[in-house]
Amino acid sequence: MKTTEIIIVGGGLAGLTAARELATSGREVVVFEKQKLPHHKVCGEYLSREVVPYLAQIGVPLEDAPSIDRLVLSSPGGRSLTCQLPLGGIGISRFALDYRLFQAAQKAGVSFVWEAVDSVVHKESGFRVITRGGEWQAEQVLGNWGKRSVLDRVQNRSFFTKSSPWLGIKMHYRATYPSDQVGLYGFKGGYGGLSVTESGAVNFCYLIHKNRFKETPDLEGCTKGLLREHPALHEVLDAAEPLFDKPLGISNIYFGHKGLSANRVLMSGDAAGLIHPLCGNGMAMAIQGGRLQAEVLQEYLNGDLADRELLEANYSNAWQKEFRTRLWIGERLQNVLVSPSGLNLGIRLGARVPFLPRAVIRKTHGTL
Numbered sequence: 001m002k003t004t005e006i007i008i009v010g011g012g013l014a015g016l017t018a019a020r021e022l023a024t025s026g027r028e029v030v031v032f033e034k035q036k037l038p039h040h041k042v043c044g045e046y047l048s049r050e051v052v053p054y055l056a057q058i059g060v061p062l063e064d065a066p067s068i069d070r071l072v073l074s075s076p077g078g079r080s081l082t083c084q085l086p087l088g089g090i091g092i093s094r095f096a097l098d099y100r101l102f103q104a105a106q107k108a109g110v111s112f113v114w115e116a117v118d119s120v121v122h123k124e125s126g127f128r129v130i131t132r133g134g135e136w137q138a139e140q141v142l143g144n145w146g147k148r149s150v151l152d153r154v155q156n157r158s159f160f161t162k163s164s165p166w167l168g169i170k171m172h173y174r175a176t177y178p179s180d181q182v183g184l185y186g187f188k189g190g191y192g193g194l195s196v197t198e199s200g201a202v203n204f205c206y207l208i209h210k211n212r213f214k215e216t217p218d219l220e221g222c223t224k225g226l227l228r229e230h231p232a233l234h235e236v237l238d239a240a241e242p243l244f245d246k247p248l249g250i251s252n253i254y255f256g257h258k259g260l261s262a263n264r265v266l267m268s269g270d271a272a273g274l275i276h277p278l279c280g281n282g283m284a285m286a287i288q289g290g291r292l293q294a295e296v297l298q299e300y301l302n303g304d305l306a307d308r309e310l311l312e313a314n315y316s317n318a319w320q321k322e323f324r325t326r327l328w329i330g331e332r333l334q335n336v337l338v339s340p341s342g343l344n345l346g347i348r349l350g351a352r353v354p355f356l357p358r359a360v361i362r363k364t365h366g367t368l
């Protein structure tokens with residue numbers, strides 16, 4: 001059996017950030033990631049500027065990512081609202097961002113094993129981690145395995161059996177779109193985002209309720225149907241050249257409460273809780289959550305926290321304090337965006353009270 005000090009399950013933004021932070025503090029860290037990097041992921045790829053200074057400080061290059069300062073909200077009936085984003089963000093693909101963060105983690109001394117973890121068991125002596133390739137022993141394990149994993153079932157996390165009716169679908173296109181703008185396009189049963197990434201590709205990523213998706217033949221047919229339905233999307237993407245063989249899709253996306261630890265494993269990123277994508281804040285939350293997780297674990301390992309109960313309680317309090325309000329507001333906004341009448345009303349209200357959209361956006365983000 002192989003041994004190490006800390007195992008992190010999941011090499012996405014939360015896992016890579018926590019791994020880099022812990023390795024920088026001199027800890028021995030092994031990340032298990034089931035899919036070798038780089039690869040594309042379903043994501044709107046709008047990264048809130050609040051984490052850009054941190055990424056720059058740890059040496060993640062972002063100069064090629066376009067700066068995004070404007071939001072256009074658009075309804076299928078043709079109404080739209082434009083507003084300047086209070087903090088703004090950048091357009092960067094997950095293919096590039098995760099890989100660059102992986103390189104920073106590797107440089108800090110993190111080791112990587114490209115295998116799926118099948119189970120994690122906590123014992124008096126530490127953790128037993130069973131992977132496709134064998135068995136490991138670690139003093140600590142962090143759970144950063146994203147939205148949904150076989151490990152959620154194995155760990156008996158109660159959300160796993162709850163209804164999670166949302167699908168996410170993404171495609172990159174060669175198309176013309178303003179690089180300083182992110183577009184949010186609402187439609188019945190879902191909404192999509194358009195933005196330009198560092199490669200120049202236009203990313204179209206949308207969330208759709210499974211009942212709406214069932215009306216369509218497949219991922220491609222669903223996307224084509226939406227372009228017919230939404231004139232503003234049609235205008236940008238109808239003649240655009242798709243850059244993937246077929247769209248990427250994920251299902252069973254759950255936005256409810258998940259819990260911040262299970263069987264002594266501390267969670268961060270989407271494994272802890274997913275903010276509604278319309279907020280454009282999930283990536284920043286994953287990076288900030290990974291930092292927070294590493295910081296609290298460090299306090300425990302340094303002997304500053306009396307026991308594991310205190311470790312878990314402190315982490316939970318810190319996480320809730322940082323993210324609870326964003327999650328709550330995101331949920332309310334999503335209800336408006338997926339209903340065409342709600343969206344029209346929101347656009348009319350936003351046009352009459354121009355400070356309102358910026359005030360709401362501020363509440364769904366952190367600060368610089």
Ligand SMILES: Cc1cc2nc3c(=O)[nH]c(=O)nc-3n(C[C@H](O)[C@H](O)[C@H](O)COP(=O)(O)OP(=O)(O)OC[C@H]3O[C@@H](n4cnc5c(N)ncnc54)[C@H](O)[C@@H]3O)c2cc1C
Pocket residue numbers: 009010011012013014015032033034035041042043044045046047048115116117118144145146147148149150151167168169193205206207253268269270271274275277280281282283284286
């Ligand atoms: C449709 C949609 C659009 C979005 N758009 C945006 C946006 O524009 N801006 C934004 O900021 N956020 C957006 N988000 C949210 C954002 O994508 C997530 O919050 C972010 O990816 C979370 O990072 P993470 O590290 O927690 O998870 P992930 O990036 O999913 O990483 C988890 C990793 O764990 C690995 N893994 C899982 N199980 C195992 C296992 N058993 N063993 C080993 N490895 C495992 C996976 O392969 C994966 O690489 C969007 C989300 C959706 C659904």
